[in-house]
Amino acid sequence: DVKVTQSSRYLVKRTGEKVFLECVQDMDHENMFWYRQDPGLGLRLIYFSYDVKMKEKGDIPEGYSVSREKKERFSLILESASTNQTSMYLCASKIRGGWGTEAFFGQGTRLTVV
Amino acid sequence: QKEVEQNSGPLSVPEGAIASLNCTYSDRGSQSFFWYRQYSGKSPELIMFIYSNGDKEDGRFTAQLNKASQYVSLLIRDSQPSDSATYLCAFQGAQKLVFGQGTRLTINP
Numbered sequence: 001d002v003k004v005t006q007s008s009r010y011l012v013k014r015t016g017e018k019v020f021l022e023c024v025q026d027m028d029h030e031n032m033f034w035y036r037q038d039p040g041l042g043l044r045l046i047y048f049s050y051d052v053k054m055k056e057k058g059d060i061p062e063g064y065s066v067s068r069e070k071k072e073r074f075s076l077i078l079e080s081a082s083t084n085q086t087s088m089y090l091c092a093s094k095i096r097g098g099w100g101t102e103a104f105f106g107q108g109t110r111l112t113v114v
Numbered sequence: 115q116k117e118v119e120q121n122s123g124p125l126s127v128p129e130g131a132i133a134s135l136n137c138t139y140s141d142r143g144s145q146s147f148f149w150y151r152q153y154s155g156k157s158p159e160l161i162m163f164i165y166s167n168g169d170k171e172d173g174r175f176t177a178q179l180n181k182a183s184q185y186v187s188l189l190i191r192d193s194q195p196s197d198s199a200t201y202l203c204a205f206q207g208a209q210k211l212v213f214g215q216g217t218r219l220t221i222n223p
Contacts, residue, residue, distance in 0.1 A: 031209055042215035050209040100146050103211055105157035
């Protein structure tokens with residue numbers, strides 16, 4: 001059974017804190033993604049990675065960074081959390097390339113910045 | 115211009131009718147197109163993918179792709195209350211996977 005696991009389901013952080021969101025997949029997928037989901041805006045791509053230590057900016061990378069030191073783990077870092085980063089964060093992984101290959105999602109982390 | 119645009123919702127359809135969901139995309143290099151379904155409080159799950167022009171059918175679902183018009187759609191026949199969810203279209207270009215804003219669909223019994 002395929003699995004993408006995010007470290008926390010709910011998280012409350014203070015403004016200015018450094019926040020780490022962790023994602024682990026057990027499918028040996030090359031590609032991993034971080035999205036945020038806000039009402040009416042769908043899933044917006046923050047960063048993605050297609051290999052260990054490789055990363056690419058998505059559509060809204062400002063205020064975020066990522067780390068991929070091992071193939072199975074992709075971390076999203078909020079360098080200095082702000083209230084406008086309150087959102088649902090979703091991690092996904094998929095096999096590289098391949099037409100029609102499915103992306104598998106974690107359960108999501110609802111982050112509230114106060 | 116947004117990379118993926120979906121028809122604005124919410125969309126309400128009577129049970130047993132056909133629900134039609136539409137999506138346009140701007141990247142002509144896109145290779146694969148996907149429809150995901152997301153129930154409230156849950157993560158998205160894949161319904162269908164399509165990469166060739168034309169129609170692709172899977173049970174009550176039909177995906178349609180028109181690359182010349184940069185248009186992809188999803189038809190749900192014989193709509194059921196269990197089809198009530200948010201539907202997200204997505205495209206894959208190179209290694210990137212980009213989603214639209216989603217359309218909330220409600221099937222009324």
